[in-house]
Amino acid sequence: MEGPPSTRSFRPWVWEKPGSVMNFENFESISEEPGSATTTRPPTSRTRGFTTSSGRQTVRWPFHSFSNSRSSIPNYPRRPSNSRSIPHSSGSFPRRAAGSISRSVSSVLGSDIIPDYVVNFMRGETPETLARRHRIPDSPEPGQFQRPQESQLDFIHSASSTPDNSRPGTPRAEREKMLMEERPQPTRSLMTGWRAGVAANMFLTFLILVASVACLALASAQGHMSTWESLLMEGSSTTVEGIARGILAAVNVFAIILIAGANYVVQILNSPTRAEVDNAHSAFKWLDIGIPSLRNMSLISSTRATLSGIMMAFALLSQVIYNSIIITTEHAEKSKASLNVNGPLLAAITLINVVLILTYAIAVALALTRQVFSPLVTLGDALSSFLADPDVSTEDSCLITKEEIKKGLWGDREGKYWYAKTSRWFNVPSFNRWAIWFMTWIMPVGLAAAALALGAVKEPKEAFTGFGKAAVVYELPTGTSRSGLAVVAALPQLLLGLLYLSSNALLTLLYLSHELSQFTSDMLPLRVSSGQPLGSQTTSLYLTLPRPVSWILFFLVTAMAFLLSQGILLVSVDGSKGTTTGIGFSPLPLLILLALLVLLGLGIAGLALRQVDPRGSVEGGEPAGNPLALVGGTCSAVLSGRCHRVPREGGVETLEVRWGVVREGVGMNAGHATFSGRPVGDIMVGRAYS
Known part of the structure; x- marks a missing residue:
C-alpha cells in the first residue's frame, strides 16, 4: 500500500506463538530522519473494514486506516506472516523501529498503559475472532493448537494487571476471564446440574429397591x-x-x-x-x-x-x-x-x-x-x-x-x-x-x-x-x-x-x-x-x-x-x-x-393472587406492566422473540443481563427490546417495538 509522501511504509512483525516475537521485519523505507517531528495527513478514504492479502475483509481495530475494498469476513485462526502492510501516520514524536524493541512481550502485554485493543492486536486477534471465541469458549488462542496449562499462562500475569490482561470490572474483562478459565473436568461436570439431580434420584430409588x-x-x-x-x-x-x-x-x-x-x-x-x-x-x-x-x-x-x-x-x-x-x-x-x-x-x-x-x-x-x-x-x-x-x-x-x-x-x-x-x-x-x-x-x-x-x-x-x-x-x-x-x-x-x-x-x-x-x-x-x-x-x-x-x-x-x-x-x-x-x-x-x-x-x-412485578414498562413515569410475564403459559416462540440481541453484544449470555429497550424507534421505524449486558430503557406505553 502506498501512503502520502510523509508516511512510513513497513511490514509487521511475525508472531510464531502466543506471547513471543520470533522474527522482526525492518522498515523498508523511512522518509524522515529519526527524531524529526513531522505531521502527516491521514488517508482520505476510510471504511469499516480492510482487506487482507487473501482479498477477504475484516473489521478494523480503532487505530487502523485501510482501503475500502469489501468482501466476506474471514475465519482468522492466526495472523499470517505475509499479511499486507498497514500504513501508520507519523506523529510529532519519533518512532522507534520494530527491530529496536528491547522489552519482552510479556511485559508489554502486562502493562496497564496499553489499551485492550492494542494488546489483542499484538496477539494477532481481530474483532471477529474475539466475537467467535465469545460464542465458542473452547476455541484456541491464535496460533495455539492446544490449551496451555496453568503454568504456561503465568507469563501473562503481572502485579498491575488482571489475569486476562483486560481492565477489571468491564464486560470485556469478564468475557476474557471466562475464556481463559479451564473447562470443567468431565467427572466434575457430571456431578453438577441436572445430571447430578438424575444421579441423586437414581441413588434414592436404588436404596428403596x-x-x-x-x-x-x-x-x-x-x-x-x-x-x-x-x-x-x-x-x-x-x-x-x-x-x-x-x-x-x-x-x-x-x-x-x-x-x-x-x-x-x-x-x-x-x-x-x-x-x-x-x-x-x-x-x-x-x-x-x-x-x-x-x-x-x-x-x-x-x-x-x-x-x-x-x-x-x-x-x-x-x-x-x-x-x-x-x-x-x-x-x-x-x-x-x-x-x-x-x-x-x-x-x-x-x-x-x-x-x-x-x-x-x-x-x-x-x-x-x-x-x-x-x-x-x-x-x-x-x-x-x-x-x-x-x-x-x-x-x-x-x-x-x-x-x-x-x-x-x-x-x-x-x-x-x-x-x-x-x-x-x-x-x-x-x-x-x-x-x-x-x-x-x-x-x-x-x-x-x-x-x-x-x-x-x-x-x-x-x-x-x-x-x-x-x-x-x-x-x-x-x-x-x-x-x-x-x-x-x-x-x-x-x-x-x-x-x-x-x-x-x-x-x-x-x-x-x-x-x-x-x-x-x-x-x-x-x-x-x-x-x-x-x-x-x-x-x-x-x-x-x-x-x-x-x-x-x-x-x-x-x-x-x-x-x-x-x-x-x-x-x-x-x-x-x-x-x-x-x-x-x-x-x-x-x-x-x-x-x-x-x-x-x-x-x-x-x-x-400475587401481583406480577409491574416494572418493565412506563406510562407517565409510573410502572405500566411487565412485558416478560408469561401470560397464558410458557412458550418457546415467545421466549425466543424476547432474545434477539444487538449484533455487537456477542457473548452477552455469559454476563448478568437485563431486558429492556436497546433502541428507540425513530420516525416510522419501531424500537427494539431484548436482553443486554448494558444499561437498557423501559418500554414506553404507546410506542411501537419489534
Missing part, C-alpha cells in the same frame, strides 16, 4: 411366598396397629419419593433440545420450556418420550401397590391381631423398582455418554441458547404474545404496541391448566368429604376418638380375594399422586414466570442446568420450582397419603364362621386430610 429386595428375601426365607398372605407377626391389637402404622408411613414416603424423582427426570427428558425447538418453529409449532409438559412428547425424540411415559406410569402404580402390601387382621376377641404381608404384591413392587432403576440407568447413560445432549431444561438454558444463536423465525417480535403464536401470527415483523396492564399470577397459567389442577384437587376433596360423612354418620360423637380405627365398616361380598380388595382400597392414593404432579406443574409455571419477570428490573445472571456455567451464569440442582416450595409440597402430599391410608381401611375379621372383609372409615384421619387439602388449595390461591 434394596429395602424391597431385603423384605422379599426375608419373606422367601421364612417360606411365606407360597401363599397370598404371609404372617409377619401376631400380638396385641395396639402393638400390631402401631407397627402397621409405622410401615405405612415409611412406604408412603418411599412412594412419593419415587413419584417426585420420576417427575424430575421426566421433566428433563421432555425438555426439548435447541434442534427440536428449531424444527418445531419451522413448522409453526411451539414447545413448553421449563415445566413438566405432555405437549412436548409429540415433538421430541420418541425414545425420550417413551422412556418418560414408562417411568411416570410405574411411579404412580408403585404408590397404589405400596399401600396394598400390608394387611391387618383382627381376631374375634379383638384383643389380638396379626400383621400380614402380601407376597405377590411385594414381588410386584420389587419388579416396579427394578423397572424404575433401569429407566434411571438409561437416563444416566444418556447424560454420561452423550455430552452433546443439552436439553433446554431451565429458563436460563433457553435464554442462553436464544441469545447465543437468535431464532430467525421470531425476528423483530420482541413483544409477541402466546395468544398471537397460537393464532399463527409468526414472522409478520411488524411493530407492536404495549399498553398499560396489571397482571396477577393467576393470569399466567392457561384456562386448561387451571381446569386440570382443579379437577385433580376437587376429586380427593370430594372423596375425603364423602368418606368422612360415611364414617361419622352412625356415631358422630364417638367417631373422632380413635386414629386409624374404623368407626364404620361396610362388609364386602365373600369369596373375593383380600389382595384384590386391598388394591381397590388403595386406589384413591392414585388421586393424590396426580394431585402432586398437577400442583408441581402449576407452581413450576408460576415461579417460571416470576423468574423471567425479574429481568426487567435488575441485572441478573442466567441460571443454567448443564452444570457448566460460563462467565456470570449460575447452576443449581433444582430445575424451576425453588427448593422450599418443592419440599413443602412433598411433605404435604406425603402426609396426605399417610392420612388416606389411615382413613380408608381394609378391615378383615377372623371369626368362628370364617373371615369377614369390608371397607372401614376412620373419621379423624379423613378430617385432617380434608384440612390439608383445603390448606393446599388456599396456598395456591394465595400465590395466584
